[in-house]
Amino acid sequence: MNEVPMRLLRPFQTIAIAAIVAAGGAGNAAADGEFAQFDLSPDTFTGVLSAQRGRFSFGTVYSDYEDGSDLNFTLSYAVPLGDPQMPVTLRVGPALQYERLETWKAGLRVVAEHYRPTEFGNIFLLGEVSTIDRAYFGLASLGLRDPGLAFELTHQGDDDGYRETALAIVKPIEGTALSLRAGYKFDAEEVFVGMSFNTF
Incomplete structure (x- = not known):
């Protein structure tokens, strides 16, 4: 199977994994949850999967880009x-x-995050640094109750010279834990689409 069909299959694999994790988490405390997300663009694919149980969290990120893949x-x-x-x-x-x-x-990885409900919706801020390649990631999300959209601004990079800033619009699917995503990567100058699954 050639590269393009394989890249198109990966989002469905990510959602399938998320569904399995969610099914296994039935009956957890309210603070527990699962999160999965994929973003697909012409040259890259990124899949994220994480789960929280009490104070412990496990996560995995797969990135497929033009020059290779990281896990x-x-x-x-x-x-x-x-x-x-x-x-x-x-x-x-x-x-x-x-x-x-x-x-x-x-x-070693250190993350700081903050969620705040507001009169118009919510604000979510996250900052992350890792000693691996001195990588960093920042996210600012603004959720609007009306019209039921969220806007996400992210910036990331490392000491290998990688830099990327992106803006995404997120639309929750009513009655489900799923959201549709679309955005633009400013450094790569490309559009991406995706989906997320969130039970937090």
Whole structure:
């Protein structure tokens, strides 16, 4: 099978994995949940899968790009800081990367995140740094109750020279845990589409 059909199949594989994880998580505490997301563009595919149980979280990210593929695994422990009703959550733990599916790298990952409900919807902020390639990732999300949309601005990079800034529009599918995504990558100058699954 050639490269294009394989790339088109990966989103369905990601959603299938998310559904399996969700089915296995039935009956968890309210704070627990699962998240899956994929973004597909002409030259890249990114799939994210994570699950939280109590203060522990496990995540994996697969990235397929023109020059190769990377697979990342993370395990973290959460420490809430500040207001118990709307804390800043600090997550710390080990990270493992299978770079280009050839070389293993290990490191430490630190994440800070904050969710705040508002009169118009919600705000979600996340910042992440890793000792692997000195990678970093930032996300700012603005959710609007009316018209039921969210806008996400992300920026990421590492010491290998990778940089990307993207803007996405997210539309939840009413009555489900699914959302449709579409956006634009400014550095790559390309449009992407995707889907996410969120039970948090």
